[in-house]
Amino acid sequence: MANIKIGGVTVNQTPLDWKGNFNNIIDAISEARLLRVDILCFPELAITGYGSEDLFLSYWYPQKALKQIQKLLPYSQDMTICVGTPVRVQELVYNCIAVLENGKLKGLVAKQCMAIDGVHYEFRWFTPWSAGEIISFDFFGENVPMGDIIFNNGEYKYGFEICEDAWRGAARPGYRLKDRNVDFIFNPSASHYAMGKSRLRETLIKESSKELNAIYFYVNLLGNESGRMIFDGEIMVAKDGRLLEKNQLLSFKAYQILTFSTEQEITASIGNPQKYKKEEEFSQAVSLALFDYLRKSRSKGFVLSLSGGADSSSIAIMVAEMVRRGILELGSDLFLQKLHLDIALVPGEPEKQIVHQLLTTAYQGTKNSSKDTLESAKKLAESIGAVFYEWEIDEEVNSYTAKIEKAIGRSLTWQKDDITLQNIQARSRSPIIWMLANINNALLLTTSNRSEGDVGYATMDGDTSGSISPIAAVDKTFIIKWLKWAETSLGYQGLQYVNALQPTAELRPQDNKQTDEDDLMPYPILLKIEQNAIRDKRSPMDIYLILKEEIDIAPSLLKKYITKFFKLWSRNQWKRERLAPSFHLDEFNVDPKTWYRFPILSGGFIEELEELASLDE
Template sequence: MSPIKIAAATVNQTPLDWSGNLDRIIRAIREARAEEAEILCLPELAITGYGSEDLFLSYWFPKKALEQLGKVIPECENITVAVGLPVRIQDKVYNCVAVIENAKLLGFVAKQYMAIDGVHYEFRWFTPWQAHEVIQFEFEGKNYPLGDQIFEHKGWKYGFEICEDAWRGPIRPGYRLADRKVDLIFNPSASHFAMGKTKERYELISDSSRIFDCYYCYANLLGNEAGRMIFDGEIMLGKSGKILSRNQLLSFEDFQVKSFWLEEKEQEIAPILEKEKEFVQAGSLALFDYLRKSKSKGFVLSLSGGADSSTIAILVSEMVKRGISELGIVLFCKKINFPLPPKEVEDVAKYMVGKLLTTAYQGTKNSSEDTFNSAKTLAESIGAVFYHWQIEEEVSSYTRKIEQAIGRKLTWEKDDITLQNIQARTRSPIIWMLANINNALLLSTSNRSEGDVGYATMDGDTSGSISPIAAVDKYFILQWLSWAEKNLDQPGLKLVNSLQPTAELRPLEKTQTDEKDLMPYSVIVEIEKLAIRDKRSPMDIFLILQDELEIAPEVLKEYIKKFFRLWSRNQWKRERLAPSFHLDEFNVDPKTWYRFPILSGGFAEELELLDHL
């Protein structure tokens, strides 16, 4: 067989944006045809978007998707196109790929395995297709084959594994496709981003091409499609255990098309980014998509001068820099519906940050000059609007009212949590006012480590429209800030990186720090990996960590007890967190990754066992 040229495309889709989704698909098809590709593979559920949730269960939604397919078909002259969509057959919905050749529908392939772990709940919406089964499905008055089938183009046999199909080891459809002597397998995917995940995919694609002795082409969705999950838009081609082509991930573009000849030689292979770079690229893309898709006018952030709020400020700054760099200032402003900067502006990125990000430092008598200077310096360095005010008057007013009601003075010895929380909660109403005035998104500053142990004030620092770093642990954030200061040219982080993390809610003479209140963040991350990611018992965790950490056994036991007790009593807080971006291999958001009972026995018996060691 002579070599043929194929293409894969990634598209940034949005549920219910029918015309926009269709337009991006058609533009990708036209670009692939202009590059003289003969077959184009688009991602899983490209017509509707993967994140359509319970819309998949309705009768009208899959029907509308088929109507959109009818509009795609005429655009496929002189090219073969595979595009994902849901198909309802009676009371069941199937996750399918429609294959169109030269403006004629050939049939549908249905997904055989559903993703049900972590952020995925596919069994709620879709029914797995049975291997080897093919039925006739009526579309626009004609019958077409639907099910487990392969196709042929110029002597090249090709088939499909749809996302999760490829992750099922020895039972995956690829083995049956190899038995049918396919030369090419396409994998249209909606595989969520997580830091470091691309290395797993790299191995999957290279191993698949070797095991099945064929070309293996992977095409993933792109962008913050529906609010939480981020898709990185990865495109890869493998053959004989080797990656021949790979694109650069996490683009701000509406779509990307990558074409390649089916011949065993390396083409463009973008490097795999380090974890710190992945974080900033995914976080900035997520903010960009959330901003434009929510049609908001910018962001508001309570900037404390500490690590969490500073991280979010930098992500907004990098969002602007990347948007201008990748799209150009004209298209960037058009996408976020903002006027162009005046021509005389010298630092366009800094100017745009000033239009998009408003910050405020809200001090009390327990706030230090160090954190004020840290916040002010950072805001000025990136160009953000910076306000500052004292909330001591409001805190005192609330305190006096409750003291009069209960007939006694509040003291730090007796009312520590109450006196801390009222400060954090008092900051919330006024920062929400600023967000409302600006028609902007309020950015919540909680991180995953705080979510683990409830070290956050509900209706205080948890307040927000979105929570950009709620899925990232504090230990990583502290390391990332040092990296960002040097590698992202962010000198405004110098003061931030010189401070020890503190809530600054107790009197200054008490020298409050986060790790003194809790435990070292490096220990929290090790416990949470085993407890939440790996679902280990307290005893398992102790036995594992006593060999890995240089901590006295009795101290380690107390850390583990504290973690599980705080985890158990604070599930209600995690239930109320603002929508968060899924950025790491796991998170603690019960709406997307880890469900836990709000009321429980709190691991009482399991923790008691530690005392008997």
């Protein structure tokens, strides 16, 4: 058969950025033309962006998307272009791939299986297409086929599985495509990023190419498109069960192209060129997410209340990593241009100069703060080039305390008012750090992690106050491990100070020797309970029976920890509802807007915990 060159393009799109999205597409087409690509496939919903939410439900939005398709027609001369777009047919909206060729729309392929788990709620917007159904669609006065269709390009036949379509086992469209003897199957996707997920996709693509007897081409969206989900921009080609091509993931570029020619001699699989540790993936994903969030919000930088502890230190390092990786891939000039910043760099240490412009930090101490955490915060800020301020908030705390004591007619004491006296310190930090963010036209970064979100170990309108929460989807155990890895593997020597400290809120008097794990439970045990309860959705009794075999701990203490987790979890759902937007990074998270929905008001597992308490040990 004649040689044909196929290409996949990942693009970093943004809902409602019609001009930017269109330019990314035509720039990629221009480059693909230079590469002599015959069929070029873009990701799912590349015209609008996947995260358009309820805009999909309007009449005008899908219609405007089709006008963008119409504008693309002239760019399809001597090339086939496949691009994702929403399509409305009367009252229903479909998730489609438009196939353009020689200035014409050849047809629209509609997605048959909706993603409805975890971060995906596609049934809210889209209707699944019925297998085998084909209709005639009016495309600005021209009738084109729409539905379950395949296409020809010379001697070759090709078809599509759109993202979730490929993950449905025996119900997947690929088996019907195999029966129709297609040579290529394209999988244009908007598959959210999670640490370790690439390996699962790679297995699917390799097995699909063998089982479906076709060259299988996978193309995913790229970047932090609309605030929470991250797309890694993965492109892969497989044939006969072997992975032939794979690109660099989580790029800072507007688009990437990967090509494959049928005349290429296939001798062996390339294996996996990116066997990253979880820590490396986390660094890449958060760096890109912060970069996209900053530039798409057109903010001028970040502000961070830097306590010297693990959480805020990890976020400071991620901003530095954003700068380092962005410069490495784009160069200083393009990196600054994308961030809408005009900085005159002088010779030497451009990363520190840019971090100094982008990141402002402040250590907000009280009489309960230690010299160790001040030193940790200051040394870390200096090591990466961040602006660093320090001040005390005791005056504000004392003012609030005096007012309430006068109102209620008694003094507050640690014995009687422990939580109140802790929380007022955290809340007193919020107004002044917000002032700094407003002055700088910057995003205020919050520092809560997933473990704290589970049990409400965070002060609402205190350490949870901010514009975005970069680490709210990862557990504290991982954060601590990652910081040690970042010190040695990424070379952030300023982390030696925080890595020598034990996590503590520093809200009680210093002679109390407060630590997070004393307040809660050991973080590794909290993680085990969380994984079983939230990820695997098990009952308190099931978790007890599982963990008493897995970890060496007294049964009575294990019961105590499980009971504490479920009580605090159900009591603090309202806090999770109010957390700043966070990135989805792990296999699961506790954000009710993107993964785990739980009632704000509930019975709090009373019967389940009573059953656990009564169990003989």
